[in-house]
Amino acid sequence: MSGWAQKRFWKEVSVAETGGGFAVELDGRRVKTPAKAPLMLPTQDMAAAIAAEWDAQTESVDPLAMPCTRSANAAIDKVTHQHSEVAAMLAEYGDSDLLCYRADAPVELTLRQAQEWDPALDWAAETLGARLQPRMGVLHQPQETAALAVLAERVRAMTPFQLAAFHDLVGISGSLILGFAAAHGWRSADEIWLLSRLDERWQEELWGTDEEAAAAAEVKRQEFLHAKRFFDFS
CATH class of the missing domain: 1.10.3580.10 (ATP12 ATPase)
Known part of the structure; x- marks a missing residue:
């Protein structure tokens, strides 16, 4: 996804409601999956949980500490x-x-x-x-x-x-x-x-x-x- 990086580059994480669901934004830029699909989430609770995972990252991004993000990626890139x-x-x-x-x-x-x-x-x-x-x-x-x-x-x-x-x-x-x-x-x-x-x-x-x-x-x-x-x- 566009957000996967070795170092944290964003300051603010937010949730945006769209016509198709909810998106997570890093400094206003919407997160994508590893396959470059929009990370469009079905519920606000899921989006909030994923946003919290991104916000909890410090200097280095640890994908293993982001289970909801990984599950959402699997749902969009694979299961769909x-x-x-x-x-x-x-x-x-x-x-x-x-x-x-x-x-x-x-x-x-x-x-x-x-x-x-x-x-x-x-x-x-x-x-x-x-x-x-x-x-x-x-x-x-x-x-x-x-x-x-x-x-x-x-x-x-x-x-x-x-x-x-x-x-x-x-x-x-x-x-x-x-x-x-x-x-x-x-x-x-x-x-x-x-x-x-x-x-x-x-x-x-x-x-x-x-x-x-x-x-x-x-x-x-x-x-x-x-x-x-x-x-x-x-």
């Missing part, structure tokens, strides 16, 4: 042009959803999976109109075509900005249902993140916490929380 492909890829998670593949032993883990994951499947059946069925073991067993079609249609209905966030909600959690649950605010993003890590938490209880693995998990948790925040801005 590949919407059907991205939606189809995410919808495929429904046929192998994390929540549907259950351990057959030990019984304590089986019961915990049912206790923690069944409510999410019940919520999806009631709210989304799609009932996915749990399976024992790791071998793939297809879900009902009608349920998958309902979920796929809901994914396709998302805007590019929503889909950019939803991509991370689903990809990081490994679950289409948990992605929807986070997007719809079924529970807090932290609670849903913990549901996605049920098996890992079980292993940690048995064998203890690996510091390196815990650090990697925390990075993913922060990315998941950001994706939920960005979806809400959309």
Whole structure:
């Protein structure tokens, strides 16, 4: 984008409302994406969050400290042009959803999976109109075509900005249902993140916490929380 530079060159950051949405301006010059497209944002809240990221830059610009800007760039430069492909890829998670593949032993883990994951499947059946069925073991067993079609249609209905966030909600959690649950605010993003890590938490209880693995998990948790925040801005 025109604003990506090694050093900060602007003094003032502002948000401007336009006929097509909201733009972020640096000293009156509108920010563009890396592909030179206008960084046109759908809501004022998203524009304000991105403006705050640009305003927080000091002498050197750090793109890694600008997650909302990067997500908006992805929505405009990538998802907008590949919407059907991205939606189809995410919808495929429904046929192998994390929540549907259950351990057959030990019984304590089986019961915990049912206790923690069944409510999410019940919520999806009631709210989304799609009932996915749990399976024992790791071998793939297809879900009902009608349920998958309902979920796929809901994914396709998302805007590019929503889909950019939803991509991370689903990809990081490994679950289409948990992605929807986070997007719809079924529970807090932290609670849903913990549901996605049920098996890992079980292993940690048995064998203890690996510091390196815990650090990697925390990075993913922060990315998941950001994706939920960005979806809400959309």
